[in-house]
Amino acid sequence: MGTVSLTQPPNYTGPSVFLVSVKNGPSTFAAGSLGPGGSYGFEWIDPLPVSPGSTLAFTARAWSPGAPDRQASASVDVAEWCDIRLFIACLSGSPSGCQNGNGWVTIRDAGGTLVYDGCPAWEVGLGAIAAGYTITVTYSESDGPCPGLPHTEGYGGQLDISLLLNGRIDHIALINLNDETQGSFTISITQAMLDWFYTP
Numbered sequence: 710m711g712t713v714s715l716t717q718p719p720n721y722t723g724p725s726v727f728l729v730s731v732k733n734g735p736s737t738f739a740a741g742s743l744g745p746g747g748s749y750g751f752e753w754i755d756p757l758p759v760s761p762g763s764t765l766a767f768t769a770r771a772w773s774p775g776a777p778d779r780q781a782s783a784s785v786d787v788a789e790w791c792d793i794r795l796f797i798a799c800l801s802g803s804p805s806g807c808q809n810g811n812g813w814v815t816i817r818d819a820g821g822t823l824v825y826d827g828c829p830a831w832e833v834g835l836g837a838i839a840a841g842y843t844i845t846v847t848y849s850e851s852d853g854p855c856p857g858l859p860h861t862e863g864y865g866g867q868l869d870i871s872l873l874l875n876g877r878i879d880h881i882a883l884i885n886l887n888d889e890t891q892g893s894f895t896i897s898i899t900q901a902m903l904d905w906f907y908t909p
Contacts, residue, residue: 711751712750718745730769762787795816800867800869813846828854838903881902
């Protein structure tokens, strides 16, 4: 979002309306009319590619018959990529979530440090995921902090493990939680999984 303004010099006697355009490179993305002393806000939505960490340069021009053109420029730094986020969602036909059949989830970083230990009934999100992280899901009818009941009794469900960045999602695992798939399942986050988000 931005604002373009047209200043009014003291004792101004020129035109009362100027045509104003705002450009990024060769692309005009905002245009309108302004009177001296006026301003309007605009939103930058531009088809030109922009690299994270780069600088966007904007130019604005105002003109009117019988008056000299007015021009100005401004720039803004584009933020680096946001952190890739790990997202674990419990998928269940039950309206109250996976209940007791949600599975025991532990997440460790590349150095083996425990960063999450729990039984998500609905979902858990973890930012700043990195290569080398491991996600372990343990499902048992008797072991762990959240033993599950047999799927035939209306419990169980599935854990959808995904990575997200800027609206893109990569589903990396879907683990069934029922009496037919008891055990421990470990998923490792690889650099190739993360690099997928930075390719067109």
